[in-house]
Amino acid sequence: MAIKSQIKVLIAEDDKFLRNVLKVKLAAEGFRVLAAEDGEETLAVIASGKPDILLLDIIMPKKNGFDVLEDIQLKGGKMLPVIILSNLGQEEDIKRGLALGAVDYLVKSDHSLKEVVDKVKTCVAQGRGK
């Protein structure tokens, strides 16, 4: 738990309900949690909060998740590990997300909360989140 508390997870999710559920669960698992509710805020929090992992929704106001990934790529430097967490589950969406550098693509309604948290933990264990 002590190690995990150093790991900052940014939740980019426009739905307040889901954002809160994820915040509560990840905080309970010992992560430091940052949150953003649209694409522009996500980019701002990446710059100011220096998260270690980004849990990224696709359908978001102002800038969607794909745009956020493109902006991250454009800025260059070390790619922030990104797990896409979206209800867009078409094959083309998944291919596009992974092509833009996401390490994983999870369709929200196909995964339990535990599975989502496990993916974040795996990402950390593989050294992608720190």
Added chain:
Amino acid sequence: MPSKIESVRKNTPKPKRTGIDKEIPLLLVVSSGLVAVEAAVILLAGPPYSLEGAADTAVRVVAVIAASLVGVGAIAYGVKKESETSVVATEGLFDALPMPAIASSGKAVRLNPAAARLFPSVSGIKDLPGPIAAHVGFYHDQKTGRHYEVVRSVEDGPAGETVVCLVDRTAELRLEKAKNEFIASVGHHLRTPLTGVRWLAEMAAQESGKGSSVVRKGRLVELEKAATRMTATVDRLLLAAQLEAGTFKPAGRPVDLCVIVRSTLNEVAEAILARRLAVSTSFPESAVMVSVDSEIVGAAIEEIVTNAIKFNRPGGSLKVQVTADGVEVRLQVTDSGLGVPADLGEDIFRKFVRGDNLEATDSYGDGLGLYLARSIVEVSGGKIRFVSKEGEGSSFFVTFPSWHGSSTRQTYLSETGRGSVLDHD
């Protein structure tokens, strides 16, 4: 408290079987699934596993709906394509064809008048865009924005030339795009709250016996909200299906249109404040009576006003005006928002159609708002139109015939008392 659309749906007969049958029974299945979710919310004092199961079932049904709608679209497209590909290339018909047609032999090409208008400077096959020269594929004309399918004739031309026609597929592609967006939209609107229900149920199960009653109650409230959102989405889809099937017949009763408009403004007051809009209203001194179902017409007006809020710029303006001339009563809603792209025109009232200029906004609607508004207004005996300038805003006008009866006037006049928080006239 049920939404306007929900109460309307519950009080109207089930739709008859029609061309859109495929959507209706599936939607009813979803509705049943959601009722199960709501019931589970109420009973959550017991084990939450049934709730998780109900949510899971509803997620699967949503996927079935999406697959079904894709199938319907594909079949419709296939039938149309089949009927258009048979092109006879006799000499007279070649020039008379309304669609652009190009005959080629070696490096030489011949264009009919429609093709010559499209390619005024083509003198040989080298000047033609790739797909046309290759006799297959799609050509997008940048000047007009239209999309053409290159269709090779089943017969050769009189001089043994290869003949291709350019079949305008712009409308189909727009419809296809709209359908894809609708599927994504419905999926988003139903899957998101369902995911929340599922995850909260999972948390509640893990916290069983650990969390405080306050936390537990908070979870239940969130679950109920999620189920309510799903119900609202399903209700809108069902109402759209009923309107399309022609089975929705609202009963008209005399009412002051200003009462409906004021009530609607009060319901959206929170959204207006959140967007920091400057609202101005103007209502006649005396009641302006129309004969409509106030609840369903209120829902239509809410769609129009909600759009004017949602697609407005923060700190923009919203003007709401009701006028009457003795013949008809007119509502005008004017916003300072994004406006409707000129090329959309009346298509904005079609299901699942939205302007490309909305893609960068924070709205991911279900594509039914203005379709519902127009259908409700028209089935209620009214008319709706709009004027708009992209980037500057839109005005929507809704008119109903004035009602000139007298028996209930006094009753309804009593409902026109002022006092709304948005009533600044």
